[in-house]
Amino acid sequence: MHTRTRVVAFQPPVCRIVWAPRFAVKSASNKNSRRASQHEVKAATLTNLSSDRTERRSFVDCASEDTLHHPSQLPDDRQILQGCESVRAPLNVAVLLSGGVDSSFALHLLNRAGHNVQAFYLQIWFQEDFRNYWDSCPWEEDLSYCQQVCKDADVELHVVPLTDEYWDRVVAHSIAEIKAGRTPNPDILCNSRVKFGAFYEYLASHQDHNFDRIASGHYARIIRGDDPDEPVRLALAPDAVKDQTYFLAHLTQPQLSRVMFPLGSLNKAEVRALAKAAGLPNQARRDSQGICFLGKVKFSEFVEQHLGVWPGCIIEEETEEVLGYHQGFWFHTVGQRRGVPLNGGPWYVTQKDVHTNTVYVSRNYYSVDKERNLFTCESVNWITRPPDSASQVLCKVRHGPVLYKCDVSFTNGDQSAVAVRLECNDQGLASGQYAVFYQDEICLGSGVIQTTGVSHAEIGSFVDDQTKAVL
Structure with a gap:
């Protein structure tokens, strides 16, 4: 029988899941925390992989493979x-x-x-x-x-x-x-x-x-x-x-x-x-x-070669004041901090208007009143089956050890489109990303994020009463 171990996310406390497969999941949360760490996602786990495998302590730092310790004893x-x-x-x-x-x-x-x-x-x-x-x-x-x-x-x-x-x-x-x-x-x-x-x-x-x-x-x-x-x-x-x-x-x-x-x-x-x-x-x-x-060509250079340069306004989200100019909205993504050509930051990209070529930014990106936990997905690929109500559904919105508890609602009859509510905010949700769904240790499948920042009322309007299945 496999044992399960809690995994604790270190400071600053955030409403996140750090998942060690085969082990229990612990969500660290703090309602008073105004900013989620983007870099210090660390876990300390005491693992016992199976009854026939030596128990060992493993300290994992997400930032670098080099921080992985040499195992004290190799598996059989x-x-x-x-x-x-x-x-x-x-x-x-x-x-x-x-x-x-x-x-x-x-x-x-x-x-x-x-x-x-x-x-x-x-x-x-x-x-x-x-x-x-x-x-x-x-x-x-x-x-x-x-x-x-x-x-x-x-x-x-x-x-x-x-x-x-x-x-x-x-x-x-x-x-x-x-x-x-x-x-x-x-x-x-x-x-x-x-x-x-x-x-x-x-x-x-x-x-x-x-x-x-x-x-x-x-x-x-x-x-x-x-x-x-x-x-x-x-x-x-x-x-x-x-x-x-x-x-x-x-x-x-x-x-x-x-x-x-x-x-x-x-x-x-x-x-x-x-x-x-x-x-x-x-x-x-x-x-x-x-x-x-x-090779050594920066991704921005590659994008510029194929999409060119299209100068546009950078606008502060709260005041609608023009703060500066960018070289094209395609060089920026939601949640981005580095590469925003403004002084007096840090500035974060909050949204993009592709029709007017406008990039919106804010210095208060992590304000508690800015919910970023709702989105819809289309082109959902269920590997074996859609999620059921037997256990909690978990979701990854990027590669790494972090998962969120979530609610999933089907928005069409063939279950290829869903609306998702994360247990807590993720500051980097963007259309085009993939959301991947899990129950227990099993990966159920994935879908492409279409809309983000929708309200609870809008989520409800997406869901057909005949196919609604909030898990």
Whole structure:
């Protein structure tokens, strides 16, 4: 029987949930607190992962992977191979290899588990036509590490060109969303449309590639029943900081039914230590940051190249006074503080008017009278089923360990649109973001945020009486 441990968010006290998978959730709140910390989301957990695993203390700092302590004792073989479906070996497994330590150690585990493994490096980088930063993207280094890992493991490596697919399905869509004033998430799109979308199509068009599973180095768990026709479930990983279910929540059941996440039962510190013990050539390589295809080009430069510059007014929300000017609303997002070209701050972006090219700001962004806990979602993808009333629904509005308790109301008959009320405010809600829903440890699915800042009365008007199901 799994034990459960409370996780406490440190000062300043905020109305938030910090989730350690398999453990109880504690919400820290303080009605007198006027400002929620954006950076000091920390958790101290005393974990006992299972009856056959040594209890250990783990201090997790969300700001940096480097703060993870080296585990005092590594898990045993049964725990290490828990995400590899060893009982079904040998399966034919295609491994998505990136050159990083996570996917490389996933390949190593699959070999240990006795599967027939082939590796695939997805070529999704491209050269921007406005500046030659080809050498700034470490794709050659990535591929070199992939080749070395596969050579050491005696595994065949394939390079799959998906540059056009990545541009058409991820980059072009993201540019269009930014132009419309929304805040897209390219990582979610890359998983659903490329890694587990276009790559599936590539395998289907190459009959010599017949695989039972597609594996990757994501930190997430797959739960399969004994019945092969039973839907698979996506579950949180033990590492609350590295958990990547947020990025996987828009996969469909057909996509998810083929995947395998060998690292699902491990945390990042354990993977680092085990990769070192295994002698992987990239054991100490740092995780990639940002979007590879941009190289050293700043995201703002990329946006400027594709959307240009459109000067407009910056207006104080409370007084409607023009305080200054910006270069285009698409360079700003709700909740932003850095990069607002004004003195006398800190100034926070509160909203954008895409029709008048106006950016509204305030120095009182965190005032208690400014509720930011209501929004609607469309294009909702339920992986297995919509939420039920059996247990509390939780919601993530961005990647990380923070979840909110929430109420969910269906706003149409097919349950593909919902209205959501968070237990407390989130200061960075923006249209275009993804909201991901959970019950217990299971990820139910996700939807795209459409409207934010709606009132309780407006939420009620969205809900059809015949389909209303507040959970």
